[in-house]
Amino acid sequence: MSEYKIITIERHIIEGERAHPGASGSFSGLLRDLALAFKVIWREVSKAGLVDILGSMGHENIHGDEVKKLDVFAHEAIYKSMDHGGHLCVMASEENEDVLNIPEHYPTGKYVLIYDPLDGSSNIDANVTIGTIFSLYRRVTPSGPGSLDDCLQPGYKQVAAGYVMYGSSTMIVYSTGNGVHGFTLDPSIGEFLLSHENIRIPKRGKIYSVNEGNYHRWTEGMKNYIHYLQEEDNASNRPYSARYVGSLVGDIQRTLLYGGIFMYPADSKNPNGKLRLMYEGNPMAFLMEQAGGRATDGFKRILDIQPRKLHERTPLFIGSEEDVVIAEQFLQGKRDH
């Protein structure tokens, strides 16, 4: 018999749970429900160009962004897949101002789900990579319906986090605190199969990723860092190349695999940057650290930030450890070239 093994995401989770006696099995059920929601979203995303699902519904979400129909669809698909399984006590979605309660007639469980249902929504109509980002915590309230307190936990308390990328193929990349693993959807059998085991990010890369259109709003430290990356220096592999998808999932996926740095800094218009701590910063920071990388707001570790509100924003510097450390030195004014 050959050594060849097909490892579905479900098998991977179950085998991981077996390796940790005391795990309840609830987790594998939870991730199975999530994987189903991702397949439902993938089905809609992949036919978005065919049906009348494109275009705006003509109103904005609570962040002031234009809401596309697919955002709403993905938001509901995840809620409806996760509301009845008995694993969760509360959810929060980037598309909803307040926490999402579990309907009273369903049982509650010990986990909390925070999600960005559709990330990169400005890319939908161009058929460019978009994704879903998720993050799981253990509840802190004792029992019954969960609350905002269960959601407002610092990122280091995540028990799992990951994203789905609806790209040239559809992938789940996730971690339960035991490395980062990638699973690619085989559409012919409808299963996510292990394709990227134990992803490790290079210690230093040669790609930087930032929306340079905001240049004139940046601090001097930030401008100096970008000048540094653009300078010629063989010894440190400069100049770096610039890549920017505009979908965080796409930019993080490339950064995890190739190394380098992704940034969404604070600027004069957005003093806390654009990205959301709970829906985007924390799950990506968890994955990045698990892969051997680093994630800070330029001054402190993302995972140590105590969130004060659900939709809080944070500047984000994330990627190869050495690159993020150098960025911090510039931002903190410790060097200017």
Ligand code: AHG
């Ligand atoms: P979302 O579609 O969930 O609102 O997130 C969009 C985010 C993120 O995916 C991306 O990194 C960033 O917005 C891009 O912002 P800019 O268009 O300002 O560069």
Ligand code: MN
């Ligand atoms: Mn997003």
Ligand code: MN
């Ligand atoms: Mn979104």
